[in-house]
Amino acid sequence: MEKMSLRALNEKESGRILDISSGRALGKHLAEMGFDPGSIATVINKGSSGLMVIEIKGCCRVAISTEIAEKITVEKILKE
Amino acid sequence: MEKKGKMPTIALCGNPNTGKSTIFNALTGSSQKIGNWPGATVEKKWGKLLAKHSKGKGAAKIVDLPGTYSLSAYTKEELIARNFVVEDKPDVVIDVVDASNLERNLYLSVQLKELGANVVIALNMMDIARRRGYEIDVNGLSGLIGCPVVPLVADREEGLAELIEVSLLASEGKLASREISVNYGKDLGEEIGSLAEHVSRHAAPLAQKYGAHWVAVKILENDAEIMAKVNSQDRDICDEKLIEFVKEAEERLGEPVDIRIASLRYGFINGIVKSVLKKSPEERIIRSDSIDRLLINPLIGIPVFLLIMYAMFQGVFLLGAPLVELVEAFIGIVSVVAKGALEATNAPAWLSELVLVALIEGVGNVLIFLPNILLLFLGIAILEDTGYMARAAFVMNRIMQKIGLHGKSFISLVLGFGCSVPAVMAARTLKNEDDRLMTILVSPLVPCAARMEVFVFLAGAFFAPSVAGQAVFSLMLLSFVLIAVMGILFRKFLASGERQPFVMELPPYNMPTLKGLFFHMWGRAKMFVQKAGTFIFLVALIMWFLAGNPSGVEYGSAESYIGIAGRAIAPLFAPLGFGWEESVALLFGFLAKEVVISAFGILYGAVDEGLLTDTLAVVWTPLQAYVFMVFTLVYMPCFATVAVIRQETGSWKWAAFSAAYSCVLAWVVSLAVLTAGTLLGY
Incomplete structure (x- = not known):
């Protein structure tokens, strides 16, 4: 399994969230918005505006900055 | 019953x-x-x-x-x-x-x-x-x-x-409901258990009110509010002890407890969802994603955004124009009928003046623009209800960052076109205090509907219809430039460089319902109608009284109270070419920006029988009118906005700062425009 930051994933790639290493309150907020360890995140859109659109839990779309995406560690899910 | x-x-x-x-x-x-x-x-x-x-x-x-x-x-x-x-x-x-x-x-x-x-x-x-x-x-x-x-x-x-x-x-308590318990696992469960025991022993009233288990979970989640409550109950437990406890628990568990709790709750939910939700194996690609491929792409998204804003303002003024004429005609009829009725009943002079000047010139001139305001709020409601507003914040993030603001500040700026009060309040979605302050300080620079009224009114009086639109548009551009400049300056001198990380849900696009749009639009526009009927009427009444007294003085002359007040502050505005009438209009404009029109209605409207706009066109040159519009755009947020800034920042200091900086800025920019205009030969 390949461990990497969420930021490093390409569009349409998915990863299982392992860990959030951002500051306290933000980490909890992210976890509550669905970025809790164990959830699957898929990169929907990786524009050049400093933001990424992530699909979380197979339904909702959340826009996060690339700085945050960098602090979320995922294990890449390989598509069969 | x-x-x-x-x-x-x-x-x-x-x-x-x-x-x-x-x-x-x-x-x-x-x-x-x-x-x-x-x-x-x-x-x-x-x-x-x-x-x-x-x-x-x-x-x-x-x-x-x-x-x-x-x-x-x-x-x-x-x-x-x-x-x-x-x-x-x-x-x-x-x-x-x-x-x-x-x-x-x-x-x-x-x-x-x-x-x-x-x-x-x-x-x-x-x-x-x-x-x-x-x-x-x-x-x-x-x-x-x-x-x-x-x-x-x-x-x-x-x-x-x-x-x-x-x-x-x-x-009525007639339905069965059952308590649920999230399985927090053995080790975390033990931590919660021992903490809960502690809470029920040392803070019994709290445990009784909220349940010891719940309080324990909240403490482990680092909930400051609950920790403070426990703290105030028991001198033995202080914040430091609680924080120490959470730290120790974290060491024993080997990870941040709050994230683990969130994760376990989701685990519990996952179990439920697995057994009650069946997704068909082939999930369709959500249409929103394909729309987003265009709308949040920076190359396409920003032009599309500008186009949408342009269409919105065109719609507000083009669709609004015939409606405005209708309202104008209606107020004209009311004025004639009122005049007739007053003459027929031999009403005293003061009463007819009150009705014709304060009510019809003062309030009527403001109400004329109601269709524009309704359409503007409808446009904003459409942006919000379709889910587009979140995308606008997304595409503008980069630009907002460059000018010292946050992507989400952009929502405040768009709302500012309606009214600065909700714009300042919308800054609440920003958690970082600096980001919030920046947004609160610059969003009143966006021309709100009330100032827009003043612009449309004056532009209509001084410029040919083909140029009037451009004159108003140039004011909008000016406001963007000022927002950028002030944003950069404020970020440099008032705030730290740190910004709140961007996390925002993008709701799926949604076809708004007419009913929903109506409620949304009316909820905001109602305030303007109420304001015109109450506050602005009151201000118009005061101005009318001040213009007609002390008794014996010529109505609206330099010797009246209003003239005396105007002359007292006029020297401040003299370099900008404003007379005492304009100074008074600006002074009262602080109460509500629409009042600027009312003031002209009261000061000039009664002078002769013609249209107010025709009278003004004789008094001012177009350049003077334009400089006056620039000053109105920038100077001091209205009374309601200053009050809401005080509320939102929790200090008079920032409210006063906001008022002061915008006045100085308005003065400087107006003088610059006047000088440039004069040099260019206008």
């Missing part, structure tokens, strides 16, 4: 974008009231259950809680929702859940259940879930989450009757 005072309270709770306000509007109709939560500027909405819904089963009070993702007090909204559920103990909490986004939405439901609230789940957007091929076992969900679940399509009012019936039954 139930006895008075026993009216049950039903609270509406739910994530943002779940159709909560649609349900609230359907339940309460026009009985709703809007205010602020005590001690905070978060919008509070409440109303009575409409009689057609309650069917003789007695009334109920409906309270709309702020939209939140959780009850963890990350934002003010969350804290308010939580405090209401915990402290006010509503008889029923209707939790609006988006059926097409079940897992994430149930997080809040689980938290509500953990709090011990009497929850009824309104499973909304069933149509969208069905369209996506989701099958939800409603009874199964109800059994597992331990409360009634009512499927709903709020847009079409499907299921609403059942929701009300179930909620009213629940308020």
Whole structure:
């Protein structure tokens, strides 16, 4: 399994969230918005505006900055 | 009929974008009231259950809680929702859940259940879930989450009757509800257990009120509010001890406890969702994604955004123009009829002056632009209700960052076109204090509908129709430039470089309903109508009185009180070429920007019989008018905005600063425009 930051994933790639290493309150907020360890995140859109659109839990779309995406560690899910 | 005072309270709770306000509007109709939560500027909405819904089963009070993702007090909204559920103990909490986004939405439901609230789940957007091929076992969900679940399509009012019936039954305690318990695992469970024991021993009243288990979980989640409460109960436990305890627990568990708790709650939810939700194997690509491929792409998204804004303003003025003429004609008729009636009844001179000058010139001239204001708020409501506003913040993020603001500040700036008050309030979505302050200080520079009225009024008087639009547009460009310059300066001198990380949900695109748009538009525009009928009338009355006294003085002359006041401050404005009349208009404009028009109506309107705009065109050159418009654009936010800045920043210092800097800026920029214009030979 390949461990990497969420930021490093390409569009349409998915990863299982392992860990959030951002500051306290933000980490909890992210976890509550669905970025809790164990959830699957898929990169929907990786524009050049400093933001990424992530699909979380197979339904909702959340826009996060690339700085945050960098602090979320995922294990890449390989598509069969 | 139930006895008075026993009216049950039903609270509406739910994530943002779940159709909560649609349900609230359907339940309460026009009985709703809007205010602020005590001690905070978060919008509070409440109303009575409409009689057609309650069917003789007695009334109920409906309270709309702020939209939140959780009850963890990350934002003010969350804290308010939580405090209401915990402290006010509503008889029923209707939790609006988006059926097409079940897992994430149930997080809040689980938290509500953990709090011990009497929850009824309104499973909304069933149509969208069905369209996506989701099958939800409603009874199964109800059994597992331990409360009634009512499927709903709020847009079409499907299921609403059942929701009300179930909620009213629940308020009488006639429905079974079961406690649920999230499995926090062995080691974390032990930590919670020992802490709970500690709490019930040392802070018994708290344990009794909220449940020791809940308090223990909150402490482990680092909940400052609850920690402070425990703290105040028991001298033996101080913050440091609690923080120490959480730290130790974290060391024993080997990871941040709050994230682990969130994760375990989701684990619990996952178990429920797995057994009640069937997704068809082939999930369709959501249409929103393909639209987003265009709209949030920076190369296409920004031009599209500008196009949408351009279309909105064109729509406001083009569609508005014939309506404005209608209102104008109507006010003309009212004026003639009133004049006739006053003459026929031999009314005293002061009464006819009062009606014709203060009411018709003062308030009528402001009301003329009501169609524009309604259309503008309709445009903003469309941007919000379709889900586009979040995309606009997304594409503008980079630019906002460059000018010292935050992507989300952009929502404030767009709202600012309607009114600066909601714009300043919308800055609440920013958690970082610096980001919030920056946004609050610059958003009044966006020309609000009231200032727009002044511009349209003056541009119409001084410029040919073909140029008038460009004159107003140039003012908008100027405001953007000023926002950028001030944003960069403020960020450099007032704030730290640190900014709140960007996290924002992108709701799926949604076709707004006419009813929803109407409520949204009217909720905001109502204020303008009320303001014209009350506040502006009052100000017009005062100005009319000051212009006609002391007795014997020529009406509106330099010797009247208003003239004396104007002459006293006129030297300040002399370099800009304004006379005492303009100075007075600006002075009263602080009370509400529309008053600038009223002031001209009162000072010039009574002079001769012709149109006010024609009179003004004789007095001023176009350049003077334009400089006056520039000053009106920038100078001091109106009274209501200053008050809301004081509220939002919690200090008079920033309110005063906002007023002061904008006056200085207005003066400097106006002088620059005047000088440049004169040099260019205008």
